[in-house]
Amino acid sequence: MPQLDSGGGGAGGGDDLGAPDELLAFQDEGEEQDDKIRDSAAGPERDLAELKSSLVNESEGAAGGAGIPGVPGAGAGARGEAEVGAEVSPRRRRLLPRGRRAPPPQLRAALGVSSAQCVPAPASAPIPAVPPPLTPLRFSLQALGREHAAQRLFPDKLPEPLEDGLKAPECTSGMYKETVYSAFNLLMHYPPPSGAGQHPQPQPPLHKANQPPHGVPQLSLYDHFNSPHPTPAPADVSQKQVHRPLQTPDLSGFYSLTSGSMGQLPHTVSWPSPPLYPLSPSCGYRQHFPAPTAAPGAPYPRFTHPSLMLGSSVPGHPAAIPHPAIVPPSGKQELQSFDRNLKTQAESKAEKEAKKPTIKKPLNAFMLYMKEMRAKVIAECTLKESAAINQILGRRWHALSREEQAKYYELARKERQLHMQLYPGWSARDNYGKKKRRSREKHQESTTGGKRNAFGTYPEKAAAPAPFLPMTVL
DNA sequence: ATGCCTTTGAAGATT
DNA sequence: AATCTTCAAAGGCAT
Incomplete structure (x- = not known):
């Protein structure tokens, strides 16, 4: 548009x-x-x-x-x-x-x-911007999903847009006005000191990162770049492994509308996060990576799993950096078998072809809207x-003002554009x-x-x- | 275990 | 050009 x-x-x-x-x-x-x-x-x-x-x-x-x-x-x-x-x-x-x-x-x-x-x-009582706390089960699943999601994230994309988002007028006066998103943005960039988080839910241990992301919910670029728990990049990756397919300065404003799932915010914002630091201003995307907390030289488990090392299809973007839009063929079953196959390395060429990770379609405006509002609807209803x-979301979508819809269309447009890049x-x-x-x-x-x-x-x-x-x- | 349901939008395929 | 088809997310449910 x-x-x-x-x-x-x-x-x-x-x-x-x-x-x-x-x-x-x-x-x-x-x-x-x-x-x-x-x-x-x-x-x-x-x-x-x-x-x-x-x-x-x-x-x-x-x-x-x-x-x-x-x-x-x-x-x-x-x-x-x-x-x-x-x-x-x-x-x-x-x-x-x-x-x-x-x-x-x-x-x-x-x-x-x-x-x-x-x-x-x-x-x-108006509908709260933040839905009620999730059930423990859902809570833990989302936490797990988020962690795994982070594993698939490009470490070379960052909340730079978030920073821009803080400056962008549309982000302070639009759909996220007076919502947790503002706080989320702030926390993303000015996270509490390590250990300052008061949420009873402890941050998942890093060792989990070695586990294959079984059952990981598919994340869109939207999720990824709005992830409240960005993947920490190992120092070596941030310094020498980050390859970017394109210099895309015009992507600098992407994802200025940060949100992620509404349902994740209540606890995610309170998670202690390591400080962020900019990576390289020369990158196509300006990066903000959490400063590594592991001992210098220590292996960074999040990038060691074979399934996480699947190459993106981006020419010149070597295999190392998985992307949220890339998923194994279809679900956890495939993931498990994928691991086995990697171990045996005895697949036929055809099988290998079949096992190629799938790059999902970018989410359209309505999908983004659903992703954000689903938790809210679930919270409101049983x-x-x-x-x-x-169906409810479809009606609500039509009930949105043009301005509200336009923001999702814009977000979707950016998602498509980034996906294309x-x-x-x-x-x-x-x-x-x-x-x-x-x-x-x-x-x-x-x-x-x-x-x-x-x-x-x-x-x-x-x-x-x-x-x-x-x-x-x- | 797998596909359907249900929504809107995007894009490829077909007429 | 117009129309049709498929897929994207999600989770309960039917087969």
């Missing part, structure tokens, strides 16, 4: 041209802004109420024989829903019962056990089923077929009666000019 490129042209070329979706996302929202704002302020209970209602109505509509309800009930509230008067979006149509599992009843069950299942914040949560030869095509696709027959069934075009909307709407120029708000 060129309008989003406040840099007046940006790093170059087509990358600055956001996908049409980004423009379309703001369509039909002009006169709906007021409604959206009201809805947005209505709180989670309304989200759920709408969702429940719409699900019920949609199901009833389907059962009624027409197959498609004319208006999805109260669910129309979030956006004014003028567009659903005549036709229901393909996405909503997909909510209708289909296939062997009849999702709507499932979701109704998940959402409709009772309104009490969702525990919204009291009316007098829901855990992602399908239901995603890091993996010049990568294509989304590379990952095609790596997921087992649902059967063609089933998919056709699901799309029968309504097709979603490349813009996720109706062709006639896609043809409409986008009234919104995000540039004006950035």
Whole structure:
């Protein structure tokens, strides 16, 4: 989205041209802004109420024989829903019962056990920026995930944007205003003295770093560069092993909107972190690495695991530095077998090819939004089923103001741009077929009666000019 | 163990 | 050019 490129042209070329979706996302929202704002302020209970209602109505509509309800009930509230008067979006149509599992009843069950299942914040108490503490299990898993995540991080990227973020007006007056992000930024750059952390959760021991990251949740560049627990770089790495594929000065402003998962912040900000120090101003990315705390010369375990030494696909970026977007083929099973295979080194060429780590797609704006807000929704409700949560998040996404959405689009644009810089030869095509696709027959069934075009909307709407120029708000 | 569900957006593939 | 398809995250659930 060129309008989003406040840099007046940006790093170059087509990358600055956001996908049409980004423009379309703001369509039909002009006169709906007021409604959206009201809805947005209505709180989670309304989200759920709408969702429940719409699900019920949609199901009833389907059962009624027409197959498609004319208006999805109260669910129309979030956006004014003028567009659903005549036709229901393909996405909503997909909510209708289909296939062997009849999702709507499932979701109704998940959402409709009772309104009490969702525990919204009291009316007098606004939704906290920081979600309630996580359960011990989730807490430890996230901590573990974060640690492993750090192992996959490029040590040569750093919170420089964070520093910029502190200076950037949009970071002090936008989506993260008066949130923990500000504190997070500060802590990232001005961490408490070693041992000053008062959080009862001890920092995971470094020795864990030698363990393979089994079950490590996939992290995006967003996670990585906003990681509150950046990977400490060994002195030798920081001095001589850091290779950068490109000099990318125009990336200097990346990730100025720091966040990471909301759910991680409460404890992560209180973790004691080693002091940060800038690496090399000559680097494409300015680096801030935690000063090594290990004895000089001591091996740095975080980079010793074979699975962490997988080369990036970046030409001139030798194998040493893993990247959060790089993951073993698919999950922990593969990771374990990957280790074994590395030990035996007896795989066939084809097998090796199959074991090549996957470079994931960069997250789009909505994915970034979901990643950030999921924990919040989970905290507000007892829901855990992602399908239901995603529905809520989808509605909230539409209820966001243009300014709020624009920030995620900008973040996503930067993520794509950085991804492109890091993996010049990568294509989304590379990952095609790596997921087992649902059967063609089933998919056709699901799309029968309504097709979603490349813009996720109706062709006639896609043809409409986008009234919104995000540039004006950035 | 694996895939589906569900969301939006991006991008490759197909018509 | 327009449309279709796949994948990105996530976690419960069905097979």
